[in-house]
Amino acid sequence: MFVRSESDSEMTGGAGGRASVAAPQVFTAKFRRRFSDFDVMPDLGSRIGSLTWYRGAATCIGLCAFTLLLAPGFENPIYGTVPPKMTGAQFDATRAQSIRPLGMGGTTGYRVAASRLVTPLTDTPERPILQSTAKLASGEALLGVLQRSGVGKGDASAVGALITKAVALGEIQPGTMLDLTLGRRADKSQPRPLEKLELRARFDLKLEVARSGGTLSLKEIPIAIDRTPLRIQGTIGGSLYRSARAAGAPAKAVETYIKTLASRVPVSRLGSGCKFDIIIGQARAETGEVQLGNLMYAGVSGCANNVQMLPYESGGKVEWYDSSGKGNTTGMMGMPANGRFSSSFGMRRHPILGYARMHKGVDIAAPWGSPVYAAADGVVQVAGRSSGYGNLIRLSHGGGNGSGYGHLSRIYVRPGQHVRKGQQIGAVGNTGMSTGPHLHYEWYKNGVAVNPRSISFSSTKQLTGGDLSQFRAKLNAMLAVPVGHGLERDED
Ligand SMILES: [Zn+2]
DSSP: OOOSSSSOOOOTEEEEEEEGGHHHHHHHHHHHHHHTTTOSSTTTSSSTHHHHHHHHHHHHHHHHHHHHHHHSSSSSOOOOOOOOOHHHHHHHHHHOOOOGGGGGGGTSSSSSOOHHHHHHHOOOOOSSSSEEEESSSGGGHHHHHHHHHHHHHHHHHHHHHHHHSOOGGSSSOOTOEEEEOOOOOOOOOSOOOOEEEEEEEETEEEEEEEETTTTTEEEEEEEEOOEEEOEEEEEOTTTTHHHHHHOOOHHHHHHHHHHHHHHSOOOGGSSTOOOEEEEEEEEEETTTTTTEEEEEEEEEEESSSSSSEEEEETTTTEEEEETTTTEEEEEOOOSSSSEEOOOSSSSEEEETTOOOOESSSSEOOOTTTOOOEEEESSSEEEEEEEGGGGGEEEEEEETTEEEEEEEEEEOOOOOOEOOTTTTTTEEEEESHHHHHHHEEEEETTEEEEEETTTOOOOEEEEHHOOOOOOOHHHHHHHTTTSHHHHHHHHOO
């Protein structure tokens, strides 16, 4: 394309010609021919100080000044066009289609923006049926729980009235679950109508309240209960408690079992080869639930200390008896007050009267007002003022035994009242012939005062006659309970 003419071989920049740009070439050529010695760009390094040099320097300065004047400067930045920040639907739409690494917190695809086909609703639709469960803190809280679950006041009280027909609200166990089904309502300002309510009112009774034809009706569904007791046997091994627990006996029953055994055999010395035998009350519902009750039989077999114990009611009192009909040994005398013995039984010089006199009891020094307990079970014979004794209580314990408590500051019992061993009957005082707060404590055997510290007063109940044969029959029935119900339960 670029053809240099053969004739025009001068190297004076751009002087070579192309036919199309002939005009400037002609102009520069003419200029050069006319001012052959005019140098547009003199060398500022040579002939310094000459006219040409000054002209060159002026041209250079002029060009530099012109360039500086055209320069935009550094203090005023030049802005390019920046797109505005996206917000709202535009941002959502862009983000939904964008890709960003998850490691940098990309939310790609989290939310897809609504397209033009989407129109907002004026009202959200409701579920036609609402099912929920609620837990009762107590039966009495039923109405409140129903209303909190969205049942209307009218429906709730109707349900309350229906359920009361079958079972008292107080009888319903705390923690009972309510299964509620609420139906469709006409508008949102109204509570939903109750369609169905189910609850286990008792272990053996399920209640169902359902709406049919606009009114609620109650259906009672009895649940069959099998009350065969649970019998658990096993080797005692290293620890009776742990072995019995491992075999499936509940903690409370094992504790009662050990306590019951302890009244007859040294539990800690039972050989590891001995077998424990426990029978516990049990209720098994057909729906699968199991409730374990109280200990019904406590036994040890297979070693020297064989024991068979059963609770039996005799004389209005339930007690544990062993296979020979022997009850617990009771009546070991208790201390009537907490304190030290300050004066003993026998002849002594009376601290107030000054002469030797029989001291018919023992004195226990204790602070004024501290409690005085009945030393054994008995009936109050005397409760009131009695000259030298001050405020006095006398108890009769049966079998010719009696006890007396003198110098009391307070009396909490009345004559004829039955008291139990360890029950508080009065308070230590300083009434009557006394030199300071203490309890004067007497014991009578067939009307004669004896030293309370010398007697060991105990009795063992023994079943006889009809009681004994009834007890034996009960024991045999209990021993016929099959073993291993508890293990079956685990396999269910
Ligand atoms: Zn005394």
